[in-house]
Amino acid sequence: MKTSTAPQLLALDWGTSSLRAFLMQTGKVIETRQSSHGIQHLPVPGVAGFEQAFAGIAGDWLQYFPHLPVVASGMLGSAQGWREAPYVRCPASPQSLAAQGVRVASGLGPEILIAPGVLFDEFDQTPDLLPDVMRGEEIQIAGALAQNPEWADRSCFLLPGTHSKWVQVNDGRIVRFSSFLTGELFAVLRQHSILGRLMPESDAPAQPDSSAFERGLTTGYGSAPGEFSHQIFAARTLGLTGRLPHVSLVDYLSGLLIGHELVSGLAGMDQSTQCPLIMVGAPALCERYAFSLKYLGRPVSDVLDNTAPAGLWNFAGAAGLLPAPTPGENNE
């Protein structure tokens, strides 16, 4: 392997249900691997499971490059992970994340530096602001900011998902954020509540009913306080009364839940027109949210796909694990 392509970092995005490994050089991903060994799906329980999963995805890389620095983000650092990396409090910067990373012996030579999660907690001063936590999203945001330094001064991030995050960034730091359990609510209501009864069981990719989705979106976005547990019943009654075909009820429910998230998420963020709203996440889900925001007259400024590798590179740099950039090298 030529020196010019020698990797400088092994970066791990290690979540609950999957593990992704990135071999990186000068800020770029040169090789990617993925496994299903998320922290809840290890090959064997306990520390040996983490070691086996790590050796399985990156063992040969470390045989070639035994001194490669290794960093990781995500649920690996949770109380259920390999080693707990306690939360950093807001305001959280790349520097505070790097300073509070936690090392764990990997079983393969290099230690792994695990990024901490972030805690927002002003509950004692302002009980209306509920405590909130993230783990993994802070690295995705660091990646987005490293790639787009013009957003560091003031920006809002929306990372949709099982637990969507709405994040306010000021002066390059995460100053506050809110989680919304939209994706998890959608899944449990569909699989375990009466609302799933009229919905087809198949997860086959049917053509979504955009008008049913928009109807739910408008209803949720226009909801009054406390209406959630009433409005979701319409995902049954609109079917019972023939207003929506049963195949469309799942789109209605999706729109309703996203509408609820958007009205509250937008209200909690910086409302200034100088504050861009940026989405980061899986393209299909981002597309659904971006469509919704545009439909409601609040279009997003930008949509980014996976920024975790860039964020892990940034984290490794702040932790002093990377060589100083050579002048002229693209080492953002």
Next chain:
Amino acid sequence: MKTSTAPQLLALDWGTSSLRAFLMQTGKVIETRQSSHGIQHLPVPGVAGFEQAFAGIAGDWLQYFPHLPVVASGMLGSAQGWREAPYVRCPASPQSLAAQGVRVASGLGPEILIAPGVLFDEFDQTPDLLPDVMRGEEIQIAGALAQNPEWADRSCFLLPGTHSKWVQVNDGRIVRFSSFLTGELFAVLRQHSILGRLMPESDAPAQPDSSAFERGLTTGYGSAPGEFSHQIFAARTLGLTGRLPHVSLVDYLSGLLIGHELVSGLAGMDQSTQCPLIMVGAPALCERYAFSLKYLGRPVSDVLDNTAPAGLWNFAGAAGLLPAPTPGENNE
């Protein structure tokens, strides 16, 4: 058996998970039986299952009194029941319920007259008002009104449960109502979401933490539009940050969900001080709701336990199945 105690009605409250049978005379219950043969738990599938369950709970009664009229309410009349009794539209009165009852051969002599459910549907005129359905609660309300005629002119009913109902009554008729899936949300979030992870698995009757409940109640009642899926995450983060002991998180979540229901339910009902708010339901659950309403400065006027027998008596009377009352007899 003496003529003076000869029953005049066999009344069935036949729900999803249980079946209750009441032998009645002059409006009073003289004997009660209960079985676990709700419509989802029949001894065998199909019509034979309904016949067996009915014979099991009331066969000997009908051997003694083969000409006893039989009425039923609840999910027995749903599409998944013995025979579907289509919904009556609001405004729904005892007369319209009786006129649209549906008969089914019982396999034991008398037919069973099944009460219809009620549909609220002004969606075509006012899409903000979502369609809603009830099945069984209309009979409980008819019973409460029969026992308390002074409420018929104007009253609000709250029937808490898996699908709580808030019901506005004017001129003896159900004019509108809203369902809230509070109980079902609580169950699925506890059993199937991340929020249950920190909660003890046991359902053993621990001493509830009333201060955790009140904290959730206040937060939910004071929520802004769309905050539901954000606020429920606090049933995890208040545990993670040590604000609430793990055993109290279930009370916090209960308070939060009830607070959400109350702010919306109250807003939809007649706000006049001349309109009493009456609760009907299981005593322990009613007590939790009544406490909450009092805590929030909106005390209920009255709390009733099971009014289904009185409602079924009323339904049978309106359907012409009962003898004309003898003067002086307590035949309310």
